[in-house]
Amino acid sequence: MTAGAITAGAGFPLPPNATIGLVGGGQLGRMSALAAARLGYRCHILTREADSPAAQVAAGVTLSDYADPASLRAFAAAVDVISFEFENVSAAGLELLAALRPVRPAPAVLRISQDRVAEKRFLNQAGIATAPWEAVDSLEGLHAAAARIGLPAVLKTTRYGYDGKGQARPRRSEDLAAAFAALAPKPLILEGFVDFACEVSVIVARGADGAVVAFDTVENRHRDGILDLTLAPARVPDSVAAAAQDIARKVAVALDLVGVLAVEMFVDRDGRVLVNEIAPRPHNSGHWTIDACPASQFELHIRAIAGLPLPPASRHADAAMQNLVGPEGLARWPAVLAAPGLIPHLYGKTEASPGRKMGHVTTLFPRGGLPGEFGVAAALGPARG
Ligand code: AMP
Numbered sequence: 001m002t003a004g005a006i007t008a009g010a011g012f013p014l015p016p017n018a019t020i021g022l023v024g025g026g027q028l029g030r031m032s033a034l035a036a037a038r039l040g041y042r043c044h045i046l047t048r049e050a051d052s053p054a055a056q057v058a059a060g061v062t063l064s065d066y067a068d069p070a071s072l073r074a075f076a077a078a079v080d081v082i083s084f085e086f087e088n089v090s091a092a093g094l095e096l097l098a099a100l101r102p103v104r105p106a107p108a109v110l111r112i113s114q115d116r117v118a119e120k121r122f123l124n125q126a127g128i129a130t131a132p133w134e135a136v137d138s139l140e141g142l143h144a145a146a147a148r149i150g151l152p153a154v155l156k157t158t159r160y161g162y163d164g165k166g167q168a169r170p171r172r173s174e175d176l177a178a179a180f181a182a183l184a185p186k187p188l189i190l191e192g193f194v195d196f197a198c199e200v201s202v203i204v205a206r207g208a209d210g211a212v213v214a215f216d217t218v219e220n221r222h223r224d225g226i227l228d229l230t231l232a233p234a235r236v237p238d239s240v241a242a243a244a245q246d247i248a249r250k251v252a253v254a255l256d257l258v259g260v261l262a263v264e265m266f267v268d269r270d271g272r273v274l275v276n277e278i279a280p281r282p283h284n285s286g287h288w289t290i291d292a293c294p295a296s297q298f299e300l301h302i303r304a305i306a307g308l309p310l311p312p313a314s315r316h317a318d319a320a321m322q323n324l325v326g327p328e329g330l331a332r333w334p335a336v337l338a339a340p341g342l343i344p345h346l347y348g349k350t351e352a353s354p355g356r357k358m359g360h361v362t363t364l365f366p367r368g369g370l371p372g373e374f375g376v377a378a379a380l381g382p383a384r385g
Helices: 027-038 067-076 093-102 107-115 115-126 139-149 173-183 238-255 297-306 327-330 333-338 373-383
Strands: 021-025 042-047 062-064 080-084 135-137 153-157 188-192 198-205 212-214 218-223 228-232 260-269 273-279 319-326 345-346 358-365
Touching: 021 027, 021 067, 021 297, 027 042, 042 067, 062 067, 062 238, 067 093, 067 273, 067 319, 107 115, 107 273, 115 135, 115 188, 115 238, 115 273, 135 139, 135 345, 135 358, 139 153, 139 173, 139 188, 139 333, 173 260, 198 238, 198 297, 212 238, 218 327, 228 373, 260 297, 319 327, 319 373, 327 358, 358 373
Parallel strands: 021 042, 021 080, 042 062
Antiparallel strands: 135 188, 153 188, 198 212, 198 218, 198 260, 218 228, 228 319, 260 273, 319 358, 345 358
């Protein structure tokens, strides 16, 4: 296909050699493109950065920001279906893409996940529990919301927050003015603070035919607001793991999702599962599936958006995944490579700024054999900071 000419897409299921357009050039796009290549597809990346992790392994690249109509048109003309690894595309940009090519998941799904208020409203309407929350647009409104929800609480920007950015944690009413000043004038949401026992997530995939498969519930540990460690499976009672999977399936169906979706949840001290946020794309807490599952989250995503059948989201091993973050993470790379039993993944980023995800490692255990804390730490030894 020549750029500029809008021709009909290839139709579903996508035949071999069809081109999948991915918006976003990061590591999620890179690993999606690698999975797509194994299924005989090409990927074309829309990214701002020439040498982005996804562009390095893709068949084609459109270099542009995510709003320029001419670039979006050229990108759409070069591909058969469009998906996202980066969610913050403008509503107008999404409309334009969706008018030209099938967009999976649908723009309506992205719009919900782009905005924490829309997301929480949607979840609660679908009967899914979250922390108590209120939209906040003034300091007076914040005081009123805090009086209803209680303190401590978590104040977040409704959009563009990730890895704990765009958050403040007022503990007392004297903290509210500073928290508001730090985050306003952006639209905000106040959430009740969940004194969680652990954080878990489920990656669920839904095909174009409505088939739904969910990976096992995993446990996530964060450091400085960034995912540090994922343990598969989560060390929670079976009933909690099953409840988390049920929630993820329910969200996927309620959204009419085509693709994969990550649902991040808190397990509170009473064993109740509350959804924190959803991401309609492959997710960092699913990277372990590359090495521990016959078909990874990335393969399931590509299969779903290509209209292929979904295999079971089964797991042949237990796993621990640790991120390599920032310059310290990158400094561990030689030791990671030298360690038997660590499966290394590097994303091809040339700048290791603090907090940036540079790669990850996975270590596998026989199914049912995930060791305790010390065993996991020992197995990940060279990858740990
Ligand atoms: P988020 O940006 O919403 O993913 O939040 C990043 C991290 O902050 C989460 O993984 C939690 O560890 C913590 N966090 C977010 N919201 C809450 C909350 N309502 N209560 C307690 N901890 C939270």
